[in-house]
Amino acid sequence: MELLTAEIKTCLLENGRKNAELVANGVDTFDFPPVVKLFTPDAGFTWLLSEIDPENSDIAFGLCDLGIGCPEVGYVSLSEIACLRGKSGLPVERDCYFKSDKTLSAYADEAHRLGHIRA
Known part of the structure; x- marks a missing residue:
């Protein structure tokens, strides 16, 4: 299974472009909902990604949980x-089956309280 379908990657890049434009104009960035959830089935790692850097498509932005109790x-x-x-x-x-129901910062606030991502 590919991690990011073309549709998901396009959405992540669009979000990245929108926020890059806001930063370039000195405006606060938009708090997008996560577009995709990635996880390890046997290690407790989880990522909720909301953007890809339009200048470097290998770099994504999101909430990361490496299973040690402090998602960031x-x-x-x-x-x-x-x-x-x-x-x-x-x-x-x-x-x-992941469907985002809140913004990335709302997931982050909850994850900080719980010590892990719940999505």
Whole structure:
């Protein structure tokens, strides 16, 4: 299974372009809902991604949870995520059933309270 379909990648890039334009104009960025949820089925890692950097399509922005109790918002390398394997050697997967119901910051606030992403 491919991690990002063409449709998902297009949406992530559009969000990245919109926020890059806002930053260039000195305006606060938009708090997009996550577009995709990635996870390791055997390691407890989860990513909710809302944007891809339009200048470097390997860099995504989102909420990252590496299973150690302190999820954080930041930038991640998509190629590094694609190379990750869990304890049993299983690759990262995309949650095909994920539907965002709030903004990235709302997921982040909840994750900080809980110590993990709930999505």
